[in-house]
Amino acid sequence: MHRTARTVSAALAISLACGLTACGSGGExxxxxxxxxxxxxxxxxxxxxxxxxxxxxxxxxxxxxxxxxxxxxxxxxxxxxxxxxxxxxxxxxxxxxxxxxxxxxxxxxxxxxxxxxxxxxxxxxxxxxxxxxxxxxxxxxxxxTRVLYYRTDLAQKAGVGKPPATFAELESMASAYQDKAKTKWGIYLQPRGLDTVQSFYPFLYSAGGEIVDENGKAVVNSPAAVGAFEQYGAFFDKGLSTKSVQPGYDPLKDFNTGNVPMFFSGPWIRTLIDEQYPDLKGKWAVANVPTGKSSTSMAxxxxxxxxxxxxxxxxxxxxxxxxxxxxxxxxxxxxxxxxxxxxxxxxxxxxxxxxxxxxxxxxxxxAKSTPTLPTWSEISASVDTALESVTQGKASGQEAAGKAQSGVEDLVSR
The missing domain is CATH 3.40.190.10 (Periplasmic binding protein-like II)
Structure with missing residues (x-):
């Protein structure tokens, strides 16, 4: 779906129709x-x-x-x-x-x-x-909301006895998985494509950053947001997370094999693990998002x-x-x-x-919800593009945040 045109076409279609009917006039x-x-x-x-x-x-x-x-x-x-x-x-x-x-x-x-x-x-x-x-x-x-799924058995092999409390510990744990437990990757973070921003939200919100503030102002280039871009990109720069996956990739299969020992996801994954990979029972757990200024995930x-x-x-x-x-x-x-x-x-x-x-x-x-703006799909798409430039090593966190800021400013002003 071409998300940029969606809101405009919806508004136009309804405004034309409501010119001929009584849209929005119902009583009790x-x-x-x-x-x-x-x-x-x-x-x-x-x-x-x-x-x-x-x-x-x-x-x-x-x-x-x-x-x-x-x-x-x-x-x-x-x-x-x-x-x-x-x-x-x-x-x-x-x-x-x-x-x-x-x-x-x-x-x-x-x-x-x-x-x-x-x-x-x-x-x-x-x-x-x-x-x-x-x-x-x-x-x-x-x-x-999203929490951290991690392999406890592989964490033991990596010499890690508890889930990461901070994002620095998350990075260290990802390295330990690779170095000591010999996993292919240390963690899975979405590198590109539609809704990459959902993988980014725990980093952004926990750092105290936002894309649009409560007053409707674009703030994706704030120091907190820039720091989150850089922190997210570091996992790719250091080879801790893959830079490329097929569209629709689901890390659960690789979580089962141990190639991906950590990832962020929602509650439905618990049921899928139990149903599809019963042999993993007792070998995995969930933990809260690591703490930056706070431990804040998306809602x-x-x-x-x-x-x-x-x-x-x-x-x-x-x-x-x-x-x-x-x-x-x-x-x-x-x-x-x-x-x-x-x-x-x-x-x-x-x-x-x-x-x-x-x-x-x-x-x-x-947890933090995204602003209820008519153009939010387009706004998040702009951040998706900025994130891809960081994960692929084509832009620094500062450069990506600046590019995203320009796109988001145009969209919130509509």
């Missing part, structure tokens, strides 16, 4: 307890699994027939744009953080009732993903939003309240292993007792 409509059909779009694996939850909800609330349509992430954006332009968005939608600014700006989302949904119930970074220009449009459904996940044109807003709000309650979130974790956005869901069961999940909980408490 049907009462919550009236007999009605509630339409819901959900993406990816969540879309495939939400139908069973919706069926249970309908059974408990027979007046509400919840119809879930699964949508693939590869076509989700275009389907949302087309439906928004036609005035046919569903009542409730799953929305990733990178979409939120765009669709809020287009005026097709209903603001969240903050008397019903309290930000204190959710991880701060999860809540912030639904806030655009001070208005709340999304309720956190599930969250995501991801999805929110639930309601269409501004929905005639079923009352019922939609009740369904969203159900899905984001502590009990429903704990059940959703058992079904999907998505991290609950509701803090109370972590108070019992596996989420409270599993040492690995405690690492994710701790990391999520300090």
């Amino acid at each position: 409509g049907v009462a919550a307890d009236a007999e009605q059909t509630l339409t819901v779009w959900a993406m990816g694996a969540e879309g495939e699994k939400l139908g069973a939850v919706a069926a249970e909800y309908t059974k408990a609330n027979p007046e509400i027939d919840v119809k879930v349509t699964p949508i693939g992430w590869d076509v989700a954006h275009q389907k949302l744009v087309s439906a928004a332009a036609a005035g046919t968005l569903p009542d409730v939608m799953q929305m990733g953080s990178t979409y939120m600014g765009e669709f809020a700006e287009l005026g097709v989302l209903e603001p969240v009732d903050t008397k019903t949904f309290d930000k204190k119930d959710f991880f701060p970074a999860g809540w912030e993903q639904g806030v655009v220009d001070g208005e709340v449009y999304g309720v956190p459904w599930y969250v995501d 991801g996940g999805s929110s639930l939003v309601i269409s501004k044109d929905s005639e079923h807003k009352a019922a939609a709000k009740e369904f969203v309240a159900h899905l984001t309650s502590a009990q429903a979130q704990a059940d959703w974790y058992r079904r999907t292993h998505d991290l609950p956005a509701n803090l109370a869901a972590w108070s019992s069961g596996e989420l409270a007792e599993d040492p690995g999940m405690k690492v994710f909980f701790q990391q999520m408490k300090t």
